[in-house]
Amino acid sequence: MLWGKTWWIGSFSASIWNLASALRSLWYIHVNKEILWVKWIHGNYLKYRDIWHVMAKKGDSWMWRQLIKCRDKPLNVTGGIDNLKQILSTCYKNSKMQLSAVYTVFSPVSHIVPWYNTVWGKLNFPKHLFVLWLAMQNRLFTQDILLRRGAINTNACLLCAGAASESRNHLFFDCSYSRDVWLTIMDWLKMN
Known part of the structure; x- marks a missing residue:
């Protein structure tokens, strides 16, 4: 660098x-x-x-x-x-x-990250690119981040009726509601 x-x-x-x-x-x-x-x-x-x-x-x-x-x-x-x-x-x-x-x-030496092609692909919408990039950097304004900043007082996932605290990992990987949504999309796309 x-x-x-x-x-x-x-x-x-x-x-x-x-x-x-x-x-x-x-x-x-x-x-x-x-x-x-x-x-x-x-x-x-x-x-x-x-x-x-x-x-x-x-x-x-x-x-x-x-x-x-x-x-x-x-x-x-x-x-x-x-x-x-x-x-x-x-x-x-x-x-x-x-x-x-x-x-x-x-320019500083950049490290190629594994998700580079996913985020900055050719046919993506800029708004979607930005949200995906924020998610990859763990910078989405999820409730755990808002709680740390003092913007809210409680942290409970609204999608799965407060069974867990809302974070990026929970929303994308652990939440039962989002898992059902992803499984439905994968079935629709005929993906395993």
Whole structure:
């Protein structure tokens, strides 16, 4: 993992995407790409200095200070300027730096979970995907979670007449009512 917290497959980090975008801009400044804004940066901020060593001054624009800040974070993580430049130079495809490649480099190592294809399959509805993903992460607002948060005072499964406390595992695997529903669906689909 190069950056941030551990994530699971299927998630997107806006902060890492922002970092990748800033690093791509810094790389364009480094290679002195023939773009008007890069020429302006070289004329106003760099003045024959290196993008990897220049420091932001008090009167510099907010955007320039943010770019310098984004430069400094991955420098510490990758172990220096040469390592960062080497990593960024591998993100080219067809002579263009690919933002998605930079994002992938700085995304944390994801562990493929066994339920990945079930949740993020091609023909699923987004609403269903989200609920299934919450269930897999044990983040559904079942009564046991609501009780821990102080939102309710009692925990009893309403489907099986209060015979047990309501939790994700109970609702999906132990509840007599939901078991009957699943068995009926499996019979209808002719599944064993």
